[in-house]
Amino acid sequence: MARDKENNRVLLNVSAQTSDNSWVLSSLEHDQLVRAKKHHIPRRRLKGAELVVLWGLRIYLFFMMAVVFYQIWTAAR
Amino acid sequence: MSVGSQPPQTDSVFTAETVVITHEDVDRAHDRVRVSAARARRGFFSNARLLWLLVGPGVLVMLGENDGPSMLSYAATGAKFGVGFFIPFVILTFCMAIVVQEMTVRLGAATHRGHAELIFDRFGPFWGWFSMIDLAIGNFLTLITEFIAIRAGLGFFGVPPWLAVLIALAILYAALMSHRYWTWERITLAAAAFNLVFIPVALMTHPHWHAVGRSLITWQPLPGFNKDTLLIVLADIGATVTPWMLFFQQSATVDKGLTTKDIRFGRIDTVLGAALATAAAVATILATAPLFAHQMTAGNFQAGEFAEALQPLIGRFGASLFALGMVEAGIVASITISTSSAYAFGEVTHKPHSLNLPMGQGKSFYSVLTLCAVAAAAIVLIPGLPLVYVVLLVNVVAVLAMPPALVFLFMLVNDKEIMGDLVSPAWANVLSTGVVLVLTLAGVLFGISVIAPNVFAVLGGK
Numbered sequence: 001m002a003r004d005k006e007n008n009r010v011l012l013n014v015s016a017q018t019s020d021n022s023w024v025l026s027s028l029e030h031d032q033l034v035r036a037k038k039h040h041i042p043r044r045r046l047k048g049a050e051l052v053v054l055w056g057l058r059i060y061l062f063f064m065m066a067v068v069f070y071q072i073w074t075a076a077r
Numbered sequence: 078m079s080v081g082s083q084p085p086q087t088d089s090v091f092t093a094e095t096v097v098i099t100h101e102d103v104d105r106a107h108d109r110v111r112v113s114a115a116r117a118r119r120g121f122f123s124n125a126r127l128l129w130l131l132v133g134p135g136v137l138v139m140l141g142e143n144d145g146p147s148m149l150s151y152a153a154t155g156a157k158f159g160v161g162f163f164i165p166f167v168i169l170t171f172c173m174a175i176v177v178q179e180m181t182v183r184l185g186a187a188t189h190r191g192h193a194e195l196i197f198d199r200f201g202p203f204w205g206w207f208s209m210i211d212l213a214i215g216n217f218l219t220l221i222t223e224f225i226a227i228r229a230g231l232g233f234f235g236v237p238p239w240l241a242v243l244i245a246l247a248i249l250y251a252a253l254m255s256h257r258y259w260t261w262e263r264i265t266l267a268a269a270a271f272n273l274v275f276i277p278v279a280l281m282t283h284p285h286w287h288a289v290g291r292s293l294i295t296w297q298p299l300p301g302f303n304k305d306t307l308l309i310v311l312a313d314i315g316a317t318v319t320p321w322m323l324f325f326q327q328s329a330t331v332d333k334g335l336t337t338k339d340i341r342f343g344r345i346d347t348v349l350g351a352a353l354a355t356a357a358a359v360a361t362i363l364a365t366a367p368l369f370a371h372q373m374t375a376g377n378f379q380a381g382e383f384a385e386a387l388q389p390l391i392g393r394f395g396a397s398l399f400a401l402g403m404v405e406a407g408i409v410a411s412i413t414i415s416t417s418s419a420y421a422f423g424e425v426t427h428k429p430h431s432l433n434l435p436m437g438q439g440k441s442f443y444s445v446l447t448l449c450a451v452a453a454a455a456i457v458l459i460p461g462l463p464l465v466y467v468v469l470l471v472n473v474v475a476v477l478a479m480p481p482a483l484v485f486l487f488m489l490v491n492d493k494e495i496m497g498d499l500v501s502p503a504w505a506n507v508l509s510t511g512v513v514l515v516l517t518l519a520g521v522l523f524g525i526s527v528i529a530p531n532v533f534a535v536l537g538g539k
Contacts, residue, residue: 021096021098023106023110024098024102024103024106025096025098027106027107027109027110027113028102028105028106028109028334029189029336031188031189032102032105032189032334032336033096033098033099033102034097034099034101034102034429035096035097035099036189037189037190037194038427040198041188041190041195041198041199041495042198042494043198043199043200043201044199044200044492044494046200050488053484054204054481054484057480057481057484057517058207058481060480060481060517060520061211061477061478061480061481063524064477064520064523064524065474065477067523067524067527067528068470068473068474068477070527070528071470071527072470
């Protein structure tokens with residue numbers, strides 16, 4: 001509750017407003033609720049080939065950004 | 078989370094007796110009730126209403142990407158090369174954009190999570206921060222160019238830079254004032270419709286339709302193979318596929334509340350957006366093609382300069398429309414790009430992130446959105462900064478940053494644990510792999526053209 005207050009969210013009183021809650025719940029899929037999104041999706045383990053591709057593209061990007069800066073530098077001169 | 082096309086799982090946490098319902102949930106539920114009501118009916122008008130209700134993220138992302146630097150790229154393309162190879166080429170780049178953006182619709186509808194959030198959760202913060210830094214740098218550079226376009230476009234009408242920037246910020250703020258995704262989306266869509274203003278401008282130039290038809294069939298005449306051509310090729314690719322589009326459309330799909338039942342309409346939305354954006358892009362090339370015919374050196378023109386150059390050919394009214402189109406392109410993109418930054422920030426920091434949030438509940442979301450826009454606008458007003466380089470290279474930077482972003486998307490959309498039955502089919506994987514390879518090759522060629530320009534001379538270019 002304290003956390004909910006901290007997030008300035010509205011906790012509807014259940015016994016008094018069950019019907020109000022119900023139309024929201026029936027309109028949205030359960031994992032569309034803000035509350036459901038607090039649950040993290042489990043992390044997956046990257047395979048060797050995937051890591052090679054990711055690192056390869058990261059190095060490619062670093063290198064190409066250096067090229068872009070070089071081009072700006074030469075154009076500015 | 079729901080997995081793919083499986084129905085949502087019943088969880089005892091989410092019963093009416095225990096669940097915490099937020100303002101954001103209630104607003105989204107209102108939108109979903111209207112969608113359910115439209116879906117329950119049969120007939121043409123019900124389908125049309127369903128399309129009206131579900132259209133949005135796809136059209137916004139495509140017309141949003143027809144932004145200041147993109148329209149300048151298309152204008153420079155027409156002015157430098159006229160009608161020819163680049164007309165079918167631009168259409169092809171939008172086909173690439175459809176392939177890529179459709180994946181974000183599926184991801185958003187299946188997982189109800191934003192793109193940044195999924196990357197962080199599935200691949201961990203190490204890779205997550207890499208992709209966030211790419212996004213933040215790309216978005217900020219692009220935002221600067223949007224305000225340059227706005228300043229230059231309004232400058233055509235004699236509006237001073239400070240006032241031009243203030244007008245743009247006021248429109249951005251006005252769109253946010255409703256604190257309702259639906260209203261924000263409709264206001265931004267209405268503004269984005271003005272992107273089509275380039276079509277009447279093109280018609281005023283009386284294009285040679287025979288040459289246009291011939292270029293569509295034969296891709297002729299081909300441009301010379303040199304550094305300038307390559308820069309325009311990269312700029313035109315960067316004008317249609319950029320990292321912010323992935324983050325924006327997925328987050329907007331989630332914020333709009335689309336589910337797996339809506340994917341078909343999400344695809345229609347994306348294709349419709351691409352068709353409209355293609356029409357505006359081709360129109361811009363056609364509008365400036367007469368400058369090529371009149372042998373004008375217009376490669377490095379800014380928005381206002383293009384309008385001035387076109388004025389003797391299409392009159393004051395046509396030139397004004399062109400300048401207004403540039404302003405619109407900058408404004409809509411500044412709204413969508415700053416929103417994509419705010420979505421990503423919220424997803425990564427787990428702060429509330431929705432356009433359905435009241436100001437009090439979404440302080441961090443609205444603060445990031447506003448700060449991004451204000452900072453970019455302020456930079457444009459600093460006198461003496463060499464902003465021309467940013468404009469010329471921002472689309473190139475987007476192309477370079479795209480392959481790493483696409484690989485994350487590719488891995489997520491093929492992740493059976495989160496996508497279930499909605500993983501990409503083999504043909505979609507072949508197409509998206511092709512897009513990654515084309516973008517990487519374009520980047521490599523650009524690198525060669527800068528580091529070893531003589532290689533191009535050996536290959537027959539200049």
